[in-house]
Amino acid sequence: MSCFKSTGLITIALLFLIGCTPKQVLKQETIPVIEKTEIPQVVTSGTDTLLYTIEFADEIERDQFINKFKEFITNYPFTNVQRTGYNSVVIRIPPPNQVSDSFVIQESFSDSTYSFLDTLLMLNEDHTTGIAITGNDTIYTQYDTTYTQYDTTYTQYDTTYTQYDTTYTQYDTTYTQYATDTVTPVLGGTVRLYVQRSFFDDYLIALVSTFPFDRNGTSGILTVTEQSARRLTIKINGKITNGKGKVISALDIIDSWTNLVREQPAEGFALFRQVEGLREFIDGREAVIRGLVATDQNTIQFRLLQPDPDIVDRLSTGRLLGQALKTGSYYEESKGADGRVFLSNKSRETGSGYLDKLILRQGGDVNSILSFSLKKYDAIELYAISDLSYARSNLAKNSKLALFGRDRYFISFNVKEPKARHYLSSLVNSQEILSDFVKAEGECIASIETGDTGVALIPPGAMHPGLTQPVKVLFCKDDQISKIIAEKLIADFSRGNIPCNLSACTIQEYEKTLVNRNFGCAVGWVPDDVMNAKSEKIRLATMWFSDILDEKVRMDMFMQLPLFSVNRYLLLKTNVEIPSNSIQNLYINAE
Structure with missing residues (x-):
C-alpha cells in the first residue's frame, strides 16, 4: 500500500512539473519534510534548472519507482546519463531555453558515465540506469548534458558576485547574442590587437588554423x-x-x-x-x-x-x-618590432578573415589600458578585476567589453607516492589563490572536464609524507596567472614543511618538461572546450596526466587538482565587432 501511495504522489508531482512553464530564477523552494520514513522524501532546490531529489528508505522502493517510471517513458528516445551516489533518483527539468520540452531522470547508483548505446542495453538489467527524455526527438550526448549543467552554475555565479553582477550580465548577454544572431560583417580594414601571452594560445590558433x-x-x-x-x-x-x-x-x-x-x-x-x-x-x-x-x-x-x-x-x-x-582565415605575412602582421587568406572558398590586415602584439606592454586609451591598439585582452572595473567605469563611452573565452586552471601532481600527492593537495586553497592573489573574474571549479563548480573536496586524513627530495613546481612564465599560482604553491608547500623549488620555463621548455615527466607538480590550463570536445579531453590526459582519460581516476589518485576558471575579455573600440566571440571573426563596423 505504501508503494502505491508513493507512486501516486510521485506521478502527481511529475505531471505538475511538466505542466509548469514559468521560469524559476534562483529561488529556493522549501518542501515540508515527510515524517514517515517508509514514504519517499522529495527534496527540491529551485534555480533555473529545477532539481528534485527523491529519497527512498531503501533500494527496493527506489527500484519500484524506477520500474513504474520506465513504463511511462518507454515510447520516448533516450540519451546519455550519469550515475552518482546511492539510493536516490534525481529528476532534472531544464528551462525552455536549454532543452525544449524535456526533462531528465538520473538514478544515483555508481560513479560511471554510460553512452546512449550502453543505456539502451542496460534497460533490461536489474539496476536500471537513468533516462533523459527529449520532446524534439534529439539524442543529446553526455557533453551536451554537461554543458547545460555548466550554464546553470554560471547563472549562479552572476548572482554571487554581486559587485560585478549588473555589468557582467550585460556583457554576458552580448556574448549570447553574438553566438546566435546572424551578422553580415563589413570586409576590409585593419585591427591592432594586443594579447598578454607571448605565444599562440588556444584562442589565437583559431586565426591561422x-x-x-x-x-x-x-x-x-x-x-x-x-x-x-x-x-x-x-x-x-x-x-x-x-x-x-x-x-x-x-x-x-x-x-x-x-x-x-x-x-x-x-x-x-x-x-x-x-x-x-x-x-x-x-x-x-x-x-x-x-x-x-x-x-x-x-x-x-x-x-x-x-x-x-x-x-x-x-x-x-x-x-x-x-x-x-598558411591555410587558416589569416596567414602571417611579416614580423617586426611593432608586432606580427596577418593578412586575410583570400584563397579559401569560405572562412577567410573579414579584415584586410590584423596586427598582433603579444606581451611586453606594461600598461596596455593606457596604450589603448592613446589609440595604440583597437582591442586589448583583459582578465584582472581591477582592469575590468576601470574599463567599465572610465572607458565605456568609447569602448566595450566582450567575453571571448574561459581558461580552466589546475595542478598536475607527478610525485610518486600517493600519500604525498594527497598531502600536497590538502595544502592548496584554490579560493584564496583566485580571490586574493590572481584577482581575476572567474569561479572555483571542482572538475576540469565538467561544469561542477566550487572548491574541489580533498578527503581528510592527509599526513606529511616525509619527502626528502624537493618538489619541482613547474609553470610557464609566459602566462602571468600560472606564475602567480606557482609562487603561491611554493609558499603553501614550504609552510607545510615540504622542500620545493620553482621551475619557470618558456612554453617550449615547459612542454618538453611535461613530455619527460620531470616535475613534481605542474600548473596547467585548458580552454573550456575541454567540457564538450573529445580531442581536448585527450590532449589534457596526454599532456598532463600520463594518458589517463578518466578524470575520476585522476582525482581519486590525487594526480589532478582543479583550481578555477578565468574569464578572458577583449576591450574593443566601439566600431570593432567580434561575432561568435572568436578572434578570427573580428571586423570593423563602418556604421
Whole structure:
C-alpha cells in the first residue's frame, strides 16, 4: 500500500512539473519534510534548472519507482546519463531555453558515465540506469548534458558576485547574442590587437588554423581513407592552395608537423602519441619522425608503435593544420618590432578573415589600458578585476567589453607516492589563490572536464609524507596567472614543511618538461572546450596526466587538482565587432 501511495504522489508531482512553464530564477523552494520514513522524501532546490531529489528508505522502493517510471517513458528516445551516489533518483527539468520540452531522470547508483548505446542495453538489467527524455526527438550526448549543467552554475555565479553582477550580465548577454544572431560583417580594414601571452594560445590558433576533416557540412582539407591497428592513411582533398598561392602537398604537411613537435613538444606528443620515432625526435636522437610517411603528393601514412583507438579523435582539432601551412582565415605575412602582421587568406572558398590586415602584439606592454586609451591598439585582452572595473567605469563611452573565452586552471601532481600527492593537495586553497592573489573574474571549479563548480573536496586524513627530495613546481612564465599560482604553491608547500623549488620555463621548455615527466607538480590550463570536445579531453590526459582519460581516476589518485576558471575579455573600440566571440571573426563596423 505504501508503494502505491508513493507512486501516486510521485506521478502527481511529475505531471505538475511538466505542466509548469514559468521560469524559476534562483529561488529556493522549501518542501515540508515527510515524517514517515517508509514514504519517499522529495527534496527540491529551485534555480533555473529545477532539481528534485527523491529519497527512498531503501533500494527496493527506489527500484519500484524506477520500474513504474520506465513504463511511462518507454515510447520516448533516450540519451546519455550519469550515475552518482546511492539510493536516490534525481529528476532534472531544464528551462525552455536549454532543452525544449524535456526533462531528465538520473538514478544515483555508481560513479560511471554510460553512452546512449550502453543505456539502451542496460534497460533490461536489474539496476536500471537513468533516462533523459527529449520532446524534439534529439539524442543529446553526455557533453551536451554537461554543458547545460555548466550554464546553470554560471547563472549562479552572476548572482554571487554581486559587485560585478549588473555589468557582467550585460556583457554576458552580448556574448549570447553574438553566438546566435546572424551578422553580415563589413570586409576590409585593419585591427591592432594586443594579447598578454607571448605565444599562440588556444584562442589565437583559431586565426591561422584549419579544422582538418569534414564538419557541419563543410569539407575539410584531409580525409581518412584507411585505418588499421597500427596504420592510418589520410589524403588531401584535391588541390589545396594556401594564402601565398602555394599548392599544399603531403610533404608540406609533414614538415609543418615536424616543426610543431620541435617547437611545442607536448602539443605534438598529444597529436601523434603512438607514431613511430616521436620520442626519439623529441629527445634529439633522430632528425625526422619516421612514422610520418608521404606515400605520394597527396597521401600521408601514420605508422604506429601500438594501436591507438583514439587517433582520429586526437587529430580532430585545428592544431593539426596550424599557422605554418598558411591555410587558416589569416596567414602571417611579416614580423617586426611593432608586432606580427596577418593578412586575410583570400584563397579559401569560405572562412577567410573579414579584415584586410590584423596586427598582433603579444606581451611586453606594461600598461596596455593606457596604450589603448592613446589609440595604440583597437582591442586589448583583459582578465584582472581591477582592469575590468576601470574599463567599465572610465572607458565605456568609447569602448566595450566582450567575453571571448574561459581558461580552466589546475595542478598536475607527478610525485610518486600517493600519500604525498594527497598531502600536497590538502595544502592548496584554490579560493584564496583566485580571490586574493590572481584577482581575476572567474569561479572555483571542482572538475576540469565538467561544469561542477566550487572548491574541489580533498578527503581528510592527509599526513606529511616525509619527502626528502624537493618538489619541482613547474609553470610557464609566459602566462602571468600560472606564475602567480606557482609562487603561491611554493609558499603553501614550504609552510607545510615540504622542500620545493620553482621551475619557470618558456612554453617550449615547459612542454618538453611535461613530455619527460620531470616535475613534481605542474600548473596547467585548458580552454573550456575541454567540457564538450573529445580531442581536448585527450590532449589534457596526454599532456598532463600520463594518458589517463578518466578524470575520476585522476582525482581519486590525487594526480589532478582543479583550481578555477578565468574569464578572458577583449576591450574593443566601439566600431570593432567580434561575432561568435572568436578572434578570427573580428571586423570593423563602418556604421
